[in-house]
Amino acid sequence: MYRHETKIRVRYGETDQMGYLYYGNYALYYEVGRVELFRSLGLTYRELESQYGIMMPVKTLEQRFLRPAFYDDLLTVRTEIRDLPVRDITFHHRIFNEAGKLVNGGSVRLAFVDAGSRKSIPAPSFFVEKLKPWFE
Amino acid sequence: MYRHETKIRVRYGETDQMGYLYYGNYALYYEVGRVELFRSLGLTYRELESQYGIMMPVKTLEQRFLRPAFYDDLLTVRTEIRDLPVRDITFHHRIFNEAGKLVNGGSVRLAFVDAGSRKSIPAPSFFVEKLKPWFE
Amino acid sequence: MYRHETKIRVRYGETDQMGYLYYGNYALYYEVGRVELFRSLGLTYRELESQYGIMMPVKTLEQRFLRPAFYDDLLTVRTEIRDLPVRDITFHHRIFNEAGKLVNGGSVRLAFVDAGSRKSIPAPSFFVEKLKPWFE
Amino acid sequence: MYRHETKIRVRYGETDQMGYLYYGNYALYYEVGRVELFRSLGLTYRELESQYGIMMPVKTLEQRFLRPAFYDDLLTVRTEIRDLPVRDITFHHRIFNEAGKLVNGGSVRLAFVDAGSRKSIPAPSFFVEKLKPWFE
Numbered sequence: 001m002y003r004h005e006t007k008i009r010v011r012y013g014e015t016d017q018m019g020y021l022y023y024g025n026y027a028l029y030y031e032v033g034r035v036e037l038f039r040s041l042g043l044t045y046r047e048l049e050s051q052y053g054i055m056m057p058v059k060t061l062e063q064r065f066l067r068p069a070f071y072d073d074l075l076t077v078r079t080e081i082r083d084l085p086v087r088d089i090t091f092h093h094r095i096f097n098e099a100g101k102l103v104n105g106g107s108v109r110l111a112f113v114d115a116g117s118r119k120s121i122p123a124p125s126f127f128v129e130k131l132k133p134w135f136e
Numbered sequence: 137m138y139r140h141e142t143k144i145r146v147r148y149g150e151t152d153q154m155g156y157l158y159y160g161n162y163a164l165y166y167e168v169g170r171v172e173l174f175r176s177l178g179l180t181y182r183e184l185e186s187q188y189g190i191m192m193p194v195k196t197l198e199q200r201f202l203r204p205a206f207y208d209d210l211l212t213v214r215t216e217i218r219d220l221p222v223r224d225i226t227f228h229h230r231i232f233n234e235a236g237k238l239v240n241g242g243s244v245r246l247a248f249v250d251a252g253s254r255k256s257i258p259a260p261s262f263f264v265e266k267l268k269p270w271f272e
Numbered sequence: 273m274y275r276h277e278t279k280i281r282v283r284y285g286e287t288d289q290m291g292y293l294y295y296g297n298y299a300l301y302y303e304v305g306r307v308e309l310f311r312s313l314g315l316t317y318r319e320l321e322s323q324y325g326i327m328m329p330v331k332t333l334e335q336r337f338l339r340p341a342f343y344d345d346l347l348t349v350r351t352e353i354r355d356l357p358v359r360d361i362t363f364h365h366r367i368f369n370e371a372g373k374l375v376n377g378g379s380v381r382l383a384f385v386d387a388g389s390r391k392s393i394p395a396p397s398f399f400v401e402k403l404k405p406w407f408e
Numbered sequence: 409m410y411r412h413e414t415k416i417r418v419r420y421g422e423t424d425q426m427g428y429l430y431y432g433n434y435a436l437y438y439e440v441g442r443v444e445l446f447r448s449l450g451l452t453y454r455e456l457e458s459q460y461g462i463m464m465p466v467k468t469l470e471q472r473f474l475r476p477a478f479y480d481d482l483l484t485v486r487t488e489i490r491d492l493p494v495r496d497i498t499f500h501h502r503i504f505n506e507a508g509k510l511v512n513g514g515s516v517r518l519a520f521v522d523a524g525s526r527k528s529i530p531a532p533s534f535f536v537e538k539l540k541p542w543f544e
Contacts, residue, residue: 011436012294016287017185017343018193024160024164025285027160032419044480049153057154057159058201061159061242063196072443147303148307151424153427153479155425167284167285290465292465295466296432303432321425327426334470337466340465
């Protein structure tokens with residue numbers, strides 16, 4: 001398993017009139033979690049697109065909302081890859097508030113797609129190699 | 137079962153650099169689907185909050201992304217209530233493009249919460265009554 | 273002068289914890305105002321990009337916020353072109369609530385840019401021709 | 409004058425299909441600039457609302473877009489208060505990319521409002537006192 005944590009502070013514009021982080025904005029936080037996990041491996045999603053011509057569209061998203069998150073909360077996004085990717089890749093996310101309480105948990109499954117043909121491709125080997133040490 | 141359809145046009149600011157409707161923005165479209173279903177029943181979610189003091193925070197969200205949606209697409213959001221709500225309520229959503237192809241499908245489960253105490257309450261009877269004719 | 277009006281309903285996810293339409297979301301409403309003005313002329317911004325290879329990045333934005341807009345308000349976005357475009361184009365926007373009160377006013381200046389070279393170009397003649405009847 | 413700098417990384421969901429940070433999202437970055445300037449003074453905007461019952465709605469916004477910002481850019485938001493607030497407060501913002509080039513510049517004027525009455529009030533003295541040392 002590979003795990004990475006990153007911090008995100010809730011913006012005013014991300015709250016709604018209930019005073020909660022709007023439920024649709026958690027997907028953005030999941031994105032940040034994935035991107036920073038990549039960076040922690042010495043990769044960037046930007047390069048994946050611009051240099052390798054690989055895009056990663058989302059196939060499925062599932063989320064449970066346990067507690068509200070509030071404006072200015074400094075949240076911890078914990079992101080895990082639990083299985084070496086073969087075709088798709090699944091990221092598992094848990095978001096904790098400053099008291100360490102679980103706010104939200106869920107997962108996202110993404111495909112690897114050739115940016116030119118927009119066809120599905122297997123997980124690129126340079127990416128799988130980066131992950132392998134954590135799966136032995 | 138109660139079903140309602142509404143149309144939403146994809147905004148430029150809702151796309152991402154892949155040229156797709158960003159995956160996090162589907163939650164906003166689901167929200168519009170729910171709200172317009174309410175309106176079609178002669179209720180508004182606004183009144184529910186302001187007059188009845190009832191809030192509806194989201195408990196779970198799950199989505200499958202079948203095809204990309206593109207800028208300026210006029211999408212159809214089909215929203216269904218398949219079971220009379222008791223404590224929570226689940227909305228089932230399907231989003232179709234102009235060619236009638238399924239773009240995205242999923243569901244959202246929401247609680248009924250007293251705005252004062254922020255405690256869970258059962259589905260309000262005036263709301264259940266509105267739905268009953270479609271479940272007989 | 274050419275004027276067009278379109279309606280936009282405020283989404284829950286577009287409000288903030290003050291209970292107002294978040295100030296950053298007015299830019300999205302201005303975008304819808306521009307795009308629907310185009311459509312009323314028999315053009316679409318989508319075609320401008322995909323068929324003519326012309327992009328319109330924003331150069332300046334200015335806005336005055338007179339009154340708050342609230343969740344579920346059905347706003348009227350009035351968009352005007354007051355001068356035939358030569359190099360840049362300026363859209364003037366006013367947003368009214370259901371009581372007809374002015375909520376927000378402002379303007380956006382955009383350039384015409386060749387999508388290939390990403391260089392500035394003059395206003396395309398087919399677009400200027402569409403507008404001319406309103407400026408005679 | 410009081411100046412503060414903070415860093416923000418452009419999220420994928422904040423780009424548009426031009427591949428640029430969407431123009432409407434700069435307002436969110438300005439908000440983060442303001443909020444972090446407050447924090448650098450030992451205040452938080454959260455407390456201002458929750459403890460002092462003061463809200464700060466935006467009155468005017470003006471922005472110039474000089475260069476595009478791109479996905480994953482680590483931008484520097486420089487925020488300045490150039491005049492001690494009396495009734496309203498104006499924040500001046502400049503956003504720089506990693507090459508130190510100016511991407512965007514502008515300003516936001518906000519009012520101080522009593523959360524109960526929703527009436528305008530003068531700049532609170534505890535806030536003005538915090539700023540005074542930089543204006544002598």
